[in-house]
Amino acid sequence: MEEKQKTPGELRREALLYQPKNGYDRLPKEEEGDLNAYCEDYKKFLDVGKTERECVDETIRLAQQHGFKPFTRGMALNPGDKVYRVNRGKAVMLAVMGSAPLSEGVNIGAAHIDAPRLDLKPNPLYEDAELAFLKTHYYGGIRKYQWVTIPLELRGVISLKDGTTVKVAFGAEADDPRFTIDDLLPHLGAEQSKKPLGEAIPGVSLNLLIGSRPFADDEGKDRVKLAVMDLLNQKYGITEEDFISAELSAVPAFGATDIGFDRSLIGAYGHDDRVCGFAALAALFTLGTPRRTAICMLADKEEIGSEGVSGMRSAAFDTFMSDLCDSQRVPLKACYEKSFCLSADVTAAFDPNFAEVYEKRNSARVNYGMGLCKYTGARGKSGASDASAELVAYVRKVLDEADVVWQMAELGKVDAGGGGTVAAYMAERDIDTLDAGVPVLSMHAPFETVSKLDCSMTFKGMKAVFEA
């Protein structure tokens, strides 16, 4: 049959108008296998890495499998060498040395591996009405009502005065018990239901239920608390005072799972921003000897402003980079000014159930690929690293040449809210930076949803950026 001749209007429309397509209409059939295999690996990464420390441990394990070695100051480096450095167990930087000198700049993929959660307070354990609880202080921007009546587990570390650190992953094993935070029954919730969503569950009531059985044959007070402490002492060798030097977090006690009859989505805790961190890492692992040195930065503390010694504002990154530069006698500033950073962080996916907070023309859509954000911020781009037109053009070219499905994205409509990433802190270092990442539904909820196609396109995009 003869193909129908296109009308002049159709031809002009095709040539002139921007018409993004659903990624599935652009995905070559032969890429589907890779897409699914990649997402299976990602789901495993999520299940073992529920805190930044666990993500660092898993990153090191995977990096060593791929031939990465710890980088020490003064070490000689050759093209193709693969090295990493851990910052205090909570952030990790990896490099694949390029054939070009560091004076030509590096390609950086920077993501964060911390996620919103409920941290235990330094003095958390108490008993009330013969029930034992742990008091929490939430970390990052959570919607408190989402964290009640779901199974939670405890992950983190307890550091003892003798210098040893005990790792805790209580609830991680299939037959481990779990914890929960209770909520009011509807029968008695009439007053609570009248409150605004943000006030109905106050932060001070986020107390983790951890036990109810009193210590046997004892006449003293707080018998339930004592019995719980006794169990903890048997399991971890700790006393109540040791909570003071612990970092324990209550995190959702469910694993990553496929969502939808078509299995096209992944539901999990912590997509923000492990979905981009894993993409950057997996892309780094595919490299041979790139032209420019490739850097993968997995940062901590993004969710609370990138502060602190393990956050993106810490000099630890500069120290790592300047140690690399010293090996080639290149001034750090000369490297930075020629470098490029993709600040890989999630963006909000357009949700038709809450259409009013999005601007449809400029929102990321599920299955439309990696979302590039020229700027983030709030109230007139405040706090944003607004990437230049030239930089966005550069990234468009790199992604198109690698056949990456991507889209432009803005986090919500003007003045509906906003958010930040590590981009501003990279840009502050005189590094050209653009935000890009996976669109997420229910961001910051204990159970967030992303599309498999978008995950895999972000991996493909990171790879293209490293190879550019």
Ligand code: MN
């Ligand atoms: Mn994020």
Ligand code: MN
């Ligand atoms: Mn976030």
